[in-house]
Amino acid sequence: MNSRINYLAFIIVAFFTIGKISAQDSSLLTLDRIYSSREFSQERLQPIQWIENGAAYVTVESDNELSRWDSKTLEKSIFVPGSALQNGGKPISIESFTLSDDGSKVLIFTNSSRVWRSNTKGDYWVYDLASKELKQVGSKFDPSSLMFAKFSADNEYVAYVQKFNLYKENFKTGEITQLTSDGTDKIINGTFDWAYEEEFGKRDGFSWSPDAKFIAYWQIDASKIGTFYMINNTDSVYSKPIPLQYPKVGQEPAGAKIGLLDMASQKTNWIPIPGGETENYLPGTQWINEDLLLIQQMNRKQNLLTIWTYQPSSAELKKIYTESEETWVDLAYPDLSKNGWSDNSLPLVDGGKAFLRMTENDAWRHIYKVEIATGKKILITPGEYDVASFGGVTDKEVYFIASPNNATQRYLYAIDLAGKGQLRRVTPEAFEGVNTYDIAPNGLAAIHTNQSTKKPSTVRLISLPKHTIVKNLVENTAYTQKLASLKTPEIKFTTVTTSEGVTLDARVIYPIDFDESKKYPVLFHVYGEPWSTVATDTQVGLYNIMLAQKGYFIIDMDNRGTPTLKGSAWRKSIYRKIGVINAQDQGLAAKELLKLPYLDENRVAVWGWSGGGSMTLNLMFKFPEVYQTGMSVAAVSNQLIYDNIYQERYMGLPQENMEDFVNGSPITYAKNLEGNLLIVHGTGDDNVHYQGAEMLMNELIKHNKQFQMMPYPNRSHGIYEGAGTSLHLYTLLTNYLMTHTPVN
Numbered sequence: 001m002n003s004r005i006n007y008l009a010f011i012i013v014a015f016f017t018i019g020k021i022s023a024q025d026s027s028l029l030t031l032d033r034i035y036s037s038r039e040f041s042q043e044r045l046q047p048i049q050w051i052e053n054g055a056a057y058v059t060v061e062s063d064n065e066l067s068r069w070d071s072k073t074l075e076k077s078i079f080v081p082g083s084a085l086q087n088g089g090k091p092i093s094i095e096s097f098t099l100s101d102d103g104s105k106v107l108i109f110t111n112s113s114r115v116w117r118s119n120t121k122g123d124y125w126v127y128d129l130a131s132k133e134l135k136q137v138g139s140k141f142d143p144s145s146l147m148f149a150k151f152s153a154d155n156e157y158v159a160y161v162q163k164f165n166l167y168k169e170n171f172k173t174g175e176i177t178q179l180t181s182d183g184t185d186k187i188i189n190g191t192f193d194w195a196y197e198e199e200f201g202k203r204d205g206f207s208w209s210p211d212a213k214f215i216a217y218w219q220i221d222a223s224k225i226g227t228f229y230m231i232n233n234t235d236s237v238y239s240k241p242i243p244l245q246y247p248k249v250g251q252e253p254a255g256a257k258i259g260l261l262d263m264a265s266q267k268t269n270w271i272p273i274p275g276g277e278t279e280n281y282l283p284g285t286q287w288i289n290e291d292l293l294l295i296q297q298m299n300r301k302q303n304l305l306t307i308w309t310y311q312p313s314s315a316e317l318k319k320i321y322t323e324s325e326e327t328w329v330d331l332a333y334p335d336l337s338k339n340g341w342s343d344n345s346l347p348l349v350d351g352g353k354a355f356l357r358m359t360e361n362d363a364w365r366h367i368y369k370v371e372i373a374t375g376k377k378i379l380i381t382p383g384e385y386d387v388a389s390f391g392g393v394t395d396k397e398v399y400f401i402a403s404p405n406n407a408t409q410r411y412l413y414a415i416d417l418a419g420k421g422q423l424r425r426v427t428p429e430a431f432e433g434v435n436t437y438d439i440a441p442n443g444l445a446a447i448h449t450n451q452s453t454k455k456p457s458t459v460r461l462i463s464l465p466k467h468t469i470v471k472n473l474v475e476n477t478a479y480t481q482k483l484a485s486l487k488t489p490e491i492k493f494t495t496v497t498t499s500e501g502v503t504l505d506a507r508v509i510y511p512i513d514f515d516e517s518k519k520y521p522v523l524f525h526v527y528g529e530p531w532s533t534v535a536t537d538t539q540v541g542l543y544n545i546m547l548a549q550k551g552y553f554i555i556d557m558d559n560r561g562t563p564t565l566k567g568s569a570w571r572k573s574i575y576r577k578i579g580v581i582n583a584q585d586q587g588l589a590a591k592e593l594l595k596l597p598y599l600d601e602n603r604v605a606v607w608g609w610s611g612g613g614s615m616t617l618n619l620m621f622k623f624p625e626v627y628q629t630g631m632s633v634a635a636v637s638n639q640l641i642y643d644n645i646y647q648e649r650y651m652g653l654p655q656e657n658m659e660d661f662v663n664g665s666p667i668t669y670a671k672n673l674e675g676n677l678l679i680v681h682g683t684g685d686d687n688v689h690y691q692g693a694e695m696l697m698n699e700l701i702k703h704n705k706q707f708q709m710m711p712y713p714n715r716s717h718g719i720y721e722g723a724g725t726s727l728h729l730y731t732l733l734t735n736y737l738m739t740h741t742p743v744n
Contacts, residue, residue: 035727040482043476044474046059048447049097051103054444056068058079060094065081065085071461087136094109095122100151105128107158109124111144115203117198120147124136146161148191153211157169164183165178166189166217180261180268185222185245186225188205193222195644199649200344205217205220207286214261215261216285219256224278231683249639249644253281256282257270257282275297281302284344286346288372291311301648302645306319307321307346320375321370325360332345332346347398356370356390364567366381368380383404385403386565411427411435413427427448434452434537436448443464445461452538455539456476456539457474457476458472491509492507506535506589508553509554509555520743521603521604522555523741525554526557527562527609529615533558550738551743560581575650578639579663583622584622604628607733608635610633610635613633616630618669622669628675629740629741630675632678632680633719634719635666638667640654666696670705677708678709679697682714682718685715712729
């Protein structure tokens with residue numbers, strides 16, 4: 001009873017010291033200030049679209065007005081006035097927009113609804129810049145039900161997906177033609193199932209040919225994919241099952257094929273790509289010209305990439321390129337300059353006679369130019385460094401992101417397309433940290449974003465090739481001033497070498513008013529899988545600043561297998577060893593850091609989300625002598641229940657190497673738990689199913705291992721839906737941390 005009273009007393013104190021703004025000291029953060037108030041809002045750049053080959057760009061200036069900016073003179077003009085975008089007297093909010101090829105019409109996307117991670121369903125309106133007319137596309141269909149509408153090159157039609165079928169609409173007459181009729185929730189035309197979207201970044205699944213005579217589109221056959229049911233217990237008296245087509249690891253993938261829709265006959269010709277529809281993936285298709293299509297194909301294990309061309313006029317299918325690895329072949333993802341998806345399209349150069357492809361066959365990730373006619377490869381970026389991502393191309397150069405000397409940072413470089421030039425750094429020295437670019441089609445201008453641990457994100461329009469600032473677009477002055485009013489921590493980068501000789505990059509956030517003579521609690525924040533890095537020179541979040549103000553060290557480290565710029569061997573060493581070598585690296589590196597006299601080895605916590613949640617579990621179970629407290633959010637506890645595309649890419653097939661899946665899964669080692677463990681999961685997580693949390697709980701219960709559990713009803717993988725959710729979640733994490741890893 002006494003321990004319960006003491007814990008209650010702590011919660012009461014924590015409520016006033018953590019959750020409420022201190023009237024005495026505005027230099028200190030609270031959870032309310034971070035997650036409830038708008039006190040620390042940052043400026044964001046509105047979406048832009050380059051027009052006139054980059055001579056100008058169009059952006060959203062308010063919720064329903066588009067402005068044109070000249071890239072050189074910065075002359076501003078109204079492109080589409082807000083008064084023109086009205087529906088029954090109500091403004092149409094612009095969520096995104098596209099222009100027709102000739103720039104005469106604008107397609108407005110609005111009233112969107114969510115499909116998995118993104119809002120890809122909505123309403124579309126066409127505004128004619130010449131006639132000043134506004135018309136809704138697909139007005140006969142249910143509101144917010146159209147997907148991926150786009151203009152034909154001849155400006156006669158808009159094509160879109162509605163309920164898994166393709167349609168085209170003459171936006172002058174309003175005549176709608178249904179182009180496919182077999183679409184259901186199992187036969188998917190023009191878009192994708194859950195797995196293709198999540199693991200290949202695929203959403204928009206069709207494209208017009210440059211002469212508007214054809215539409216190339218994907219058809220996904222998900223009829224044999226098992227249904228996973230999530231349960232909604234809160235929105236009605238009776239629970240409601242939420243069905244989800246989800247191919248678990250080891251299960252047959254969805255079938256995929258590419259169809260060519262002839263606009264004259266309205267018939268589909270299926271391109272006869274060898275290898276079968278279910279044991280191969282089709283992650284990329286693009287038009288080279290009006291009579292040539294480029295198709296990317298991967299085998300199920302994703303260690304063989306084949307690129308084909310298909311000519312509609314002759315029906316000739318030609319293999320032009322193959323690439324294989326013993327581990328896996330990356331497409332254009334993960335983008336090593338930022339965590340997340342990248343477009344799988346291959347940049348075309350030399351007037352469409354060649355494409356650029358990043359490969360890792362020579363120990364580093366390099367750009368090669370591949371001639372379409374002959375398949376001949378030319379190395380464009382020789383040297384012992386990694387290319388993180390493409391930037392853009394001109395007639396003579398290719399721009400790309402890299403950081404040959406510091407894996408925690410990213411900069412823009414350029415090199416000659418002929419493969420004979422010298423590497424040229426484009427980003428000036430003044431922009432330390434991580435830099436990303438949206439380069440205009442003509443290569444003469446770009447939107448440049450810079451951030452680092454020293455300053456928040458800023459955005460500017462620059463001219464190339466000299467990287468001259470034309471205009472500052474986002475300066476975040478108010479946010480910077482707010483940060484300056486706070487007590488902020490010192491942040492240092494270092495390296496840690498384990499007892500096995502592996503050297504990891506580490507980002508260390510020091511406690512406020514650090515004193516070497518004292519001992520401090522440590523919080524390790526982890527991820528550690530092939531999809532993300534954490535020890536990068538990027539803006540530090542307010543939550544970390546708050547914890548540093550309370551007296552914590554916060555440490556991020558990138559182990560082997562993370563997509564950092566340390567060579568192919570570093571990244572590919574995790575093949576069939578997720579949960580093994582990455583956990584080993586993190587645990588051993590933590591042991592080395594904890595030898596520092598000011599880090600208290602008896603007050604060590606670890607936390608992470610998704611793959612970081614899995615890492616947290618593995619570290620708690622495998623290194624109980626190191627970590628006393630763990631907070632695992634949305635973790636994969638059992639690799640045998642995650643999706644097939646991700647898990648098979650990095651782990652192989654369970655039918656062939658089951659022991660690797662067992663050895664890498666945290667649930668295998670749950671019996672070893674000794675410390676304090678908090679498990680957090682959303683019951684509506686369509687990515688990492690809540691099922692895994694319950695499996696883990698059963699295993700812990702079997703071995704009488706005590707733990708705490710917090711389910712978030714109907715929340716997805718990000719656990720953000722619903723009023724007050726973020727504040728509640730981070731209050732939970734903070735209270736748990738301060739209870740079990742206290743600051744003296």
